[in-house]
Amino acid sequence: MPRGVMPRRPTKTGRHEGARLKSSAIAVPAGPGKGRKVAAKSLTSSASAKAPKKAALTAARNGASKGYNPTSPQRISDILKRLDQLYPDVTCALTHKNPWELLVATILSAQSTDVRVNMVTPELFKKYPTVQDFAKLEPQQLEPDIRSTGFFRNKSKSVVGAARRVVNEYGGEVPDKMEDLLTLPGVARKTANVVLGTWFKKADGLVVDTHVHRISRRLELTKNDDPKRIEQDLMAVIPREKWILFSHQIIWHGRKLCFARSPKCVDCALENICHAEDKTWSTVEKHKGAKG
Numbered sequence: 001m002p003r004g005v006m007p008r009r010p011t012k013t014g015r016h017e018g019a020r021l022k023s024s025a026i027a028v029p030a031g032p033g034k035g036r037k038v039a040a041k042s043l044t045s046s047a048s049a050k051a052p053k054k055a056a057l058t059a060a061r062n063g064a065s066k067g068y069n070p071t072s073p074q075r076i077s078d079i080l081k082r083l084d085q086l087y088p089d090v091t092c093a094l095t096h097k098n099p100w101e102l103l104v105a106t107i108l109s110a111q112s113t114d115v116r117v118n119m120v121t122p123e124l125f126k127k128y129p130t131v132q133d134f135a136k137l138e139p140q141q142l143e144p145d146i147r148s149t150g151f152f153r154n155k156s157k158s159v160v161g162a163a164r165r166v167v168n169e170y171g172g173e174v175p176d177k178m179e180d181l182l183t184l185p186g187v188a189r190k191t192a193n194v195v196l197g198t199w200f201k202k203a204d205g206l207v208v209d210t211h212v213h214r215i216s217r218r219l220e221l222t223k224n225d226d227p228k229r230i231e232q233d234l235m236a237v238i239p240r241e242k243w244i245l246f247s248h249q250i251i252w253h254g255r256k257l258c259f260a261r262s263p264k265c266v267d268c269a270l271e272n273i274c275h276a277e278d279k280t281w282s283t284v285e286k287h288k289g290a291k292g
C-alpha cells in the first residue's frame with residue numbers, strides 16, 4: 001500500500017460522518033422512505049450554496065431531514081425485504097411438541113434464554129407429559145425442575161396455575177383466543193402472541209420481547225418504552241400478514257447481530273437505513289433518541 005494511504009474506517013463515535021459526507025456520496029433520508037444519494041461535489045461547488053447545504057446536513061444528522069418519515073410504507077417495505085433476505089423462514093426457538101409445551105416454555109423463558117429453557121424442558125416434559133400432570137402438582141414440587149431458568153417460584157405458580165385453568169376451564173386444551181389466554185396465570189400479551197402466532201398461526205398482535213423492544217426503537221418504529229404501546233405502534237405500521245414472521249425475524253436479529261451492547265452494525269444488512277443513536281459503526285447520520 002502506498003505511504004500515507006490508509007483505509008478509512010468509521011469510528012465508534014459516529015464523528016466520522018462529517019468527513020464522510022464531504023468526501024463521498026451520502027445517503028440522506030428523504031420523502032417517504034426515499035434514500036437519495038447526494039453527490040459530494042454538488043455540496044461544495046458554489047460558495048453561496050454552502051450555508052444552506054451545511055444546515056441541511058446538520059438537520060439530517062439530527063434526524064430532522066425535511067420529510068423524513070421512519071415509518072413510511074417505503075421504508076417499512078425496505079426493512080421487511082431485508083429481514084426476509086436475512087431470516088427467510090425463522091420461527092420460535094423454544095422446543096415444543098404441542099401448544100401446552102410451548103406455553104410452558106414461553107412462561108419459563110421470561111428473564112431467561114431460549115437455550116437455557118431448551119435445556120430444562122425435555123426432562124420436564126418427560127417427567128410430566130401432560131397438562132393434567134402439571135395440574136396435579138403443588139407449585140413447590142415443580143420448583144427444583146425449573147430452578148435454573150430463574151424466578152422459579154413465580155414461574156412454578158404460573159405454570160401450575162395455568163395448567164389447572166386449562167384443565168378446569170378449557171377441557172385440557174390450550175385456548176386459541178387472546179382473551180382466553182390472557183386469563184391464564186403468568187400469561188400476558190407477549191406469551192399469548194407467541195402461542196397464537198407460532199402454534200395456531202393466528203396474528204392477533206406482535207410479540208414484544210426485549211429484542212423487539214430494543215430494535216423497534218433503534219429502527220425508529222416506535223418511540224415508546226411500554227411493551228403494549230410498542231405493540232400498538234408496530235401493529236399500525238407492519239402489514240398484518242407479516243406480524244408473526246416479523247416478530248421472529250427481529251428476535252433472531254437481536255440474537256445474531258443487534259445486541260443490546262455493542263451491536264454488530266458493521267455486519268448488519270440494515271445498516272444504511274438504521275439511524276440508531278447507539279450504533280457501533282455508521283455510514284449514515286445517527287438520530288438522537290433512536291436507541292434501545
Ligand code: SF4
Pocket residue numbers: 218257258259263264265266268269270271274275276278279280
Ligand atoms: S445497524 Fe446496528 S443498531 Fe441498526 S439494526 Fe443493524 S445491528 Fe442494530
